[in-house]
Amino acid sequence: MEKTFQPQQIEDHWYKLWEERGYFSPQGEGAPYCIVIPPPNVTGRLHMGHGFQHAIMDALIRFHRMQGRQALWQVGTDHAGIATQMVVERQLAAAGTNRHEVGREAFVDKVWDWKEESGGIITQQLRRMGSSLDWSRERFTMDEQLSAVVEKVFVDLYNEGLIYRGNRLVNWDPQLHTAISDLEVISEEEDGHLWHFNYPIADSDQHLTIATTRPETMLGDAAVAVHPEDERYTHLIGKFVDLPLCNRRIPIIADDYVDPEFGTGCVKITPAHDFNDYEMGKRHNLEVINILTDNASINDEAPATYRGLDRFEARKQLVADLEALGLVEKIEPHKLKVPRGDRSGVVIEPYLTHQWYVAIQSLADPAIKAVEDGDIEFVPKNWENTYFAWMRNIQDWCISRQLWWGHRIPAWYDEDNNVYVGHSEVDVRAKHEIDDSVVLRQDEDVLDTWFSSALWTFSTLGWPDDTEYFNKFHPTDVLVTGFDIIFFWVARMIMMTLKFTGEIPFKKVYITGLVRDEHGQKMSKSKGNILDPIDLIDGIELDELVEKRTADMMQPQLKEKIARLTRDSFPEGIAAYGTDALRFTYYSLASTGRDIKFDVGRTEGFRNFCNKIWNAARYAMMNSEGKAIATDWDPAQFSSADRWILSRLEQTTSEVLEAVDNYRFDLASQALHEFIWNEYCDWYLELSKPILWDEDNNPEAAQATRKVLLTVLERSLRLLHPFMPFLTEEIWQKLAPALGIVGDSIMLQPYPEFDADNVDAAAQSEIDWLKGIIVAIRNIRGEMDISPARSISVFLRGGEEQDQNYLQSNLMYLQKLAKLENIEWLSAESEAPAAATGLYGNVEVLVPLAGLIDVSAEQARLEKEIGKLEAGLKAVSGKLNNEKFVSNAPEAVVTKERQKQQELQAAADALKAKFEELSKL
């Protein structure tokens, strides 16, 4: 074995072998266990969020697979309508053309080409994470079979009246030329203005002052509204104003939507370009005047001077023209929420179009109930509030998009625009008896990407035709995802799955936190703080990292700043830490209900942990190869250390099982780290040395210890495997034969179970004693500056018979681990030499001074120790002197405090006596 762990040499090898041998497919006869992958964009790249979620899903899958479940991790990718189409459109733009020139069919072909070309990247990256996904069942949302499900769902919902076509205001993206849903609109506060304009009151010399944040929409004004009880304006209700620049006369209406406190209390009403105005327009039968084109420039409804102007150009022009007419009362700075498309970043327009909608209420009700009744549980539970809040106020879902990449809507129109919905044109003609002489054209639009994603759990498992996997694995066990897509995806899956299969899609929803950078900042291209999981696995040179982070940056000053920041954060670039170390970092940070700040320092620490395990294995192997190992499991031959480590392993097993049960991967990883490093390596390996090196005198003991050494390691590897798949496999393959274990892979071995009978309290208390004495001696060595190379003599005094027995049975350990010349028990009566003193319980540990240390240093050390004891004593005594505590606290608590008081008192007294003795010298 190499002296250090070299992850890159083993990872590809094992992953390929696992995949080739079909280990990722469900096996055996155990109860099914299933997770579906949140499908990544087929042309996307792996990011830290994926890395985190995959680490968790893979741990769950491997854990349950080892527990004997038929584990299926269903894999697949998403066509990601807008995102993918935008990429290809950008490619066209770079080539000096666009999709309209290319034409629909050729464009869609190009997108498929791009999918083929780049689609393998993300799936290769998922493999690098060690994810045990069942690649033999890989799906894509636009596969034939999945598309058929999409079509069926659409047609069925339509036939039930739950999908309808409506002409109403939608969120329109004027750059992408498509409608988007409410969820795809991001509103953030921006600086703007509040313009106050004077609208002349008809047939008078008076005017009304209205306030608006969007002057250009005045071209579509249909009324001015005031509050019905606003005394300033009641006399004007029913009268008219002359809309400046437009030569139109519009009414003054009353509506209690108007807030008299805001602005002037007069609102211009533009039904075609504002959601609230649209509703008010319906209430008052106002004309809906659309003044914008698809590009959000001014259309022909407006006066000629403004036609063709971009909306923001028109705004400037209008303000200037009103200014010239003396109709601008004032302009105030004003903060307002500006709606922007989450993909394009441009300002979204409420825009009147024909779109397809899902009538959502009847789907939402059972979906709410499923969570209320606990059929579906969120982890952590508080996300259920978020879910309920949105679901109880849900709006109909706009599902049509004016894109070319996606599932085309299965609706056809005749020349009179009558709509026919069906599985195909042939189907539609047959159903509606439409003659071939009638020309039908299919709806141009495609469905929102999330429409097909909503069907993911059951469409990927073969519903409705091929039901073997569906029947076995659905409902799935747990969905692992981020809070940001609870509405986009989780809620819609619950609704659609209940509607069509009558089953919940999953029993649990584990919501992960967001992965942020080490300072808690969101990772983003513009901040230049993105970490690529693959770079943490393979490492990356500083220059390359800087190049990567600053590529395609528009602003040069941003580029410089990011380069500087990157050089500060990673002066040496990033080392190759390997997948296991990266995964373990995720687990260690995965406490529930909290975002995680990703600190590369942690990854380095866990890389070291991998190396520690590697070397522990080297030690175990070096000490076993070619040597006799006990064949029987004979506890009578076990040393106290053997029994202790077995007992601690048992407890660790219990902790890990419980932690995984509760989705507490942080606690699981902590328990494993603590056990393997601080107990197995730091203590057990050291305790095994005296026995293994004393083989000539006691071969049975050495053989038994060898057995335990290997057994504990082997079982630890199995405990650890779901978290560190590669390292554990590599070592296990070398180790298993030494123990006579036959098996092809650790991933097919059983997961350790907890057996309370294997907890050995006696062994634990004995080794605790041993550790306590050794630590007391080392402490004196350390603080008194006694060279580690120097052997010393130690006396023990006080204590009970048990302590003396422990000394006798642990002499060899003490001599080796504390580097002792000699250690013996002093009877209580005998005179102690001048010595430095430590305590373990009521055992005094005496290191004779002669020639080793100076008295004042020891006194200073004692004073410090006494100080600590007295602080504790003060706290305990305070409690016990409080009569209310003694009379009210439970008996057990009081007894415990009393005992503690005695121990502290005895210890303090003993050290004080030592201090006095030293003073006499």
Next chain:
RNA sequence: AGGCGCGUAGCUCAGUUGGUUAGAGCGCUACCUUGACAUGGUAGAGGUCACCAGUUCGAAUCUGGUCGUGCCUACCA
């Protein structure tokens, strides 16, 4: 405006139903290249658990409030 979190060592975080002298890792200090590992070992320093009040014999933990901070939802033109 409502809702959900968070605030514990220099940094990143644990702390289960209120009861240990509040823990871990990283970082820091000192010593040590001892026959698994310097990606290591041994020892050590470091916290009035954001603040205030309350409940209780007892609060990092429960309640109320204040401050700071992050996010989500709905918005007034």
